[in-house]
Amino acid sequence: MKPEHHCDCVILGGGPAGLTAAIYAARAKLSAVILESNITGGLVNSTYSVENFPSYPSIHGMELMRRMRAHVDGLGVPVEEVCAVERLDLAGKVKTAETDEAVYRAPAVILATGRKPVALETPTECDQVHHCAICDGAPYAGKRVLVAGGGNSAFDESLYLLSLGVAHVTLIEVMPRFFAAAAAQEALFASGKAQGHTETRLVDLEVTGDRLTAALLENTATGETWREPVDGVFAFLGQIPNNALFAEQIELTKAGYIPAAVDMATSLPGVFAAGDIVDKPFRQITTAVADGTVAALSAERFLRGR
Ligand SMILES: Cc1cc2nc3c(=O)[nH]c(=O)nc-3n(C[C@H](O)[C@H](O)[C@H](O)COP(=O)(O)OP(=O)(O)OC[C@H]3O[C@@H](n4cnc5c(N)ncnc54)[C@H](O)[C@@H]3O)c2cc1C
Numbered sequence: 001m002k003p004e005h006h007c008d009c010v011i012l013g014g015g016p017a018g019l020t021a022a023i024y025a026a027r028a029k030l031s032a033v034i035l036e037s038n039i040t041g042g043l044v045n046s047t048y049s050v051e052n053f054p055s056y057p058s059i060h061g062m063e064l065m066r067r068m069r070a071h072v073d074g075l076g077v078p079v080e081e082v083c084a085v086e087r088l089d090l091a092g093k094v095k096t097a098e099t100d101e102a103v104y105r106a107p108a109v110i111l112a113t114g115r116k117p118v119a120l121e122t123p124t125e126c127d128q129v130h131h132c133a134i135c136d137g138a139p140y141a142g143k144r145v146l147v148a149g150g151g152n153s154a155f156d157e158s159l160y161l162l163s164l165g166v167a168h169v170t171l172i173e174v175m176p177r178f179f180a181a182a183a184a185q186e187a188l189f190a191s192g193k194a195q196g197h198t199e200t201r202l203v204d205l206e207v208t209g210d211r212l213t214a215a216l217l218e219n220t221a222t223g224e225t226w227r228e229p230v231d232g233v234f235a236f237l238g239q240i241p242n243n244a245l246f247a248e249q250i251e252l253t254k255a256g257y258i259p260a261a262v263d264m265a266t267s268l269p270g271v272f273a274a275g276d277i278v279d280k281p282f283r284q285i286t287t288a289v290a291d292g293t294v295a296a297l298s299a300e301r302f303l304r305g306r
Contacts, residue, residue: 005104007030009106018036023072032296036083131234171197174200
């Protein structure tokens with residue numbers, strides 16, 4: 001039998017939204033627990049430089065999240081990391097989250113599971129395909145990489161790869177233009193170490209032994225194909241919501257996001273949502289922490305009203 005834990009509020013996800021919800025829950029004297037499938041910090045862990053979080057003109061993403069986590073620890077909220085929730089039951093007055101090691105029961109749940117990068121799919125697979133330059137970029141110093149995607153993430157991460165000493169970046173975008181901010185585009189192409197191709201798609205990877213040797217590319221407008229020698233691929237193709245655990249239980253938009261009310265309530269009583277998983281126009285750390293604040297305070301009000 002797995003051990004059972006009872007508390008006021010289970011928080012799923014330990015990114016900025018979940019950590020902030022924990023801070024507000026603790027200060028409202030709720031007993032809470034964070035269940036995090038990976039390590040705390042969320043997407044910000046893979047952001048090199050955060051330059052829009054008030055109080056820090058520039059801070060490394062991991063450092064910001066280390067401080068947020070320390071704040072939570074200081075308030076005594078338990079955090080279970082690398083903890084896979086196998087079953088989540090949001091119906092009824094007491095909700096249940098069952099992990100591989102324990103069962104958590106609480107009358108309130110905050111869903112703060114965020115998003116994950118869209119995976120690059122190619123007929124040939126290899127270990128040199130990545131989705132995070134901070135995590136995996138260092139071994140590519142002096143080497144050539146392909147970056148798939150033409151938005152802000154693709155350009156920012158390409159600049160970061162160059163700062164690590166990557167010799168050359170080939171950046172491809174399937175649409176007729178890049179969508180990143182003009183300043184990021186200018187900075188990347190002014191480096192002299194990057195080449196961009198619009199209307200271009202990755203057809204396949206050429207792998208020799210267990211090593212990536214080239215990317216096979218196609219210009220979708222002309223049909224021209226060519227072989228681009230590269231040692232690694234970094235894909236920044238957008239994000240999809242982490243909703244698999246509760247997709248069958250609460251109302252979601254067509255795109256899979258939670259349509260939360262102004263108090264972050266979802267379609268189920270006692271279930272609140274916060275952060276990037278919410279259907280909203282702007283997904284930033286500041287909007288995630290704002291959602292986490294509102295979700296925890298609303299959970300407290302919900303529990304007090306019972
Ligand atoms: C490349 C990149 C750069 C960015 N740069 C900036 C920036 O400079 N400034 C800025 O303000 N914003 C930036 N953002 C946006 C910012 O990272 C997000 O808005 C913010 O992280 C959202 O926080 P969150 O807590 O909602 O989600 P996340 O940060 O995604 O955290 C969600 C957490 O939930 C966990 N989780 C997922 N599923 C489960 C589950 N089933 N059970 C338990 N845990 C689960 C995940 O492991 C993760 O830790 C950037 C995003 C990207 C991708």
